[in-house]
Amino acid sequence: MNTTPTPRIAIIGAGPGGLTCARILQRHGIAVTVYDHETGPDARDQGGTLDLHEDNGQIALREAGLLDDFFRLSRPEGQEMRQLDPAGTILFHHVPEAGERFKPEIDRGDLRDLLLGSLEPGTIRWGHTLTAVEGPDEGPRQLRFDDGSTAPADLVIGADGAWSTVRTAVSPARPEYTGISFLEAWFHDVENRHPALAELVGQGSAAAADGDRGLFAQRNSGDHIRAYIIQRLPRTWIRDAGLTPRDTGAIRALLLERFRDWSPALRSLLTDNDGLYVDRPINALPVPHTWAHNPTVTLLGDAAHLMPPLGVGVNLAMLDAGELALAVVRHDTVADAIRAYEQTMLPRSNEWQKTLDHGAEELISTELPDFAQDATTTA
Template sequence: MNNLKNKKIAIIGAGPGGLTLARLLQMNGFKVNVYERDTDENARPKGATLDLHEESGLAALRAAGLMDAFMANYRPGADRTRIVDQYGNIVFEDNDTDNREAFRPEIDRGPLQKILLDSLEKNTVIWNSHFISLKPDNNSWLIEFKNGNVVQADIVIAADGANSKIRPYITLIKPFYSGVTVVEGAVYASATTTPNMHALLNGGKIFAMGSEKSLIVSSKGDGSLVFYTGCNTAENWVKESGIDFSDKKQVINWFKQEFSDWDPIWLELFENASTAFIPRPQYCMPLDQTWKSLPNVTMLGDAAHLMPPYAGEGVNMAMLDALELSQCFIDDRFQTTEAAIFAYEKQMLKRASETADMTMQSTKALHAKGALNFLIDIIGGA
């Protein structure tokens, strides 16, 4: 028997990557807990829908035995895509949702989280566990949490996202600024609140491009929508702009000025936004990053290879990381955690570098002249 099964594994972060890994490890007899800073699974609002790809997100769910649950919860038709110009004119439409070769089904984050949580053994996830520090303890770790709890684990896996607190224990390599800042907003009950945009959305996604800017709108299964502007800005624009993003009037004024040559149709989103706007400068890990593998700590998802969202690979990469890491832990060729982690990190870093390169090219192209044609070529050729 693989001696890694005798190890106590702690996963920090209950996102799709961390939960997928926990499921895959438990299926194979590993002892694992997931520690999540949220107080419970409904502690914060869920973002946009996720499109899962055959070779990554869906492959992980298939290995986890969860495809039936997924098929019962995904949103048929939510992958309908409209590419429009800044005046709201539809320039390309992709409604071929029955094309299995291009099958990238959409699922809301909430239902995906529930599928994964329900698949785990009882009390696997320890909520209200805000990570503070790791301390070496012989060949294992003591993990300290904000609530005062201290737990011991033989292996620690960072699945704690873009601002990972565990990553610095592995490498000091930091992300670089991509050149683009996103402003995120949400609208509840979009059918009645923003009827024009709801009609244009048609239950799927809108990609609007023009004047070296983007505006992406995504429907959700609860009748709400989320939207994201993308603009080329200085790295510190959020602070230097002086905008209070919790003040709707200030954000509307910014949008009117920044998107002054866009049709007023888009104002409907900002005037009816239900929550405070969230500015998000977009970062990416260096494409050539590497580090010396450690014997008892590693990372997956954004913690390992943060990148902008403009290739739709984030959640898929995290879930594929979980699949590959679990396979390395299960593989009898690797009799030590160090060997398993080294094998995983080697292939993960190579794959992440290639995907980040593609993502950065896409990020630049979608915020440059000719963005509409670039996007049509990608989606039309999918």
């Protein structure tokens, strides 16, 4: 059992979960180092928008002392939601009330910048791709990176996402394809260049499905819209058609055929995008995913419980991060902190995994969301 008075804590992954954990640890005077494989904070686009829920993601931000900053950056109007049928008829329309803050939207890049800016200088070690967690279970651990460098650690926190390297130290599980594939499309300067689409989506999101395929479009800040073309297909559907993701015209022709009976307004999400499509097959970890207690290694977020993208992933990652950081603060040893954290996190994540098992199918279901079943439809 590790009884180091001041444990060397290494977080692998500078996503929302890893950064939230680091921020809360530092607020309590505990040193931490975050390692990330990217070359710097601007190495890539951080993705679209996400909503942070009052009952999980916002709890972590409050513990991080960043909730007020989040509200200043967030877009409560992004809680607007429209559900349509393939003919373009609105079946459900939620318009947030003034002051509604249950799950306001924020761009992923803005959230990451907020968290990065809250950390002490030098916390992040960019350009460190982890290849292995070595050393005995009881510690100390040795982190090995792809450039041959190493770093010691008494606590290793895997916040390194779906294809986590840290996970291999505690579990053999690997993500599996759900049978549902996303094709991402971007639209820029939408009020000027895509006004009909801007009207269709509104300030939040719009979705439609027919049971086999679906479309989901969501307003981002900066006058952008990001859309996802959702289909039940083999993982290799683009390659099977003799194409690559760069073959925009040929992929568009396939999509137009598959969505041939949909309304022209919705089909504009297939034809009017700016730039290339991005292929995003949806993967999930086996259900339930658990592992034997390890006194020096634990996981949070997608590394622990990758699920279909149904609005809980980042929220659970940040809740995990807050609870793990506080467990470290409140316990005398790393092993006790990990045990206390996992006693809460694993049952919760397993329940969510069971609830969302095969949940990717909901993304193409014609059923209205539960919260819309009894709501009055507005146009």
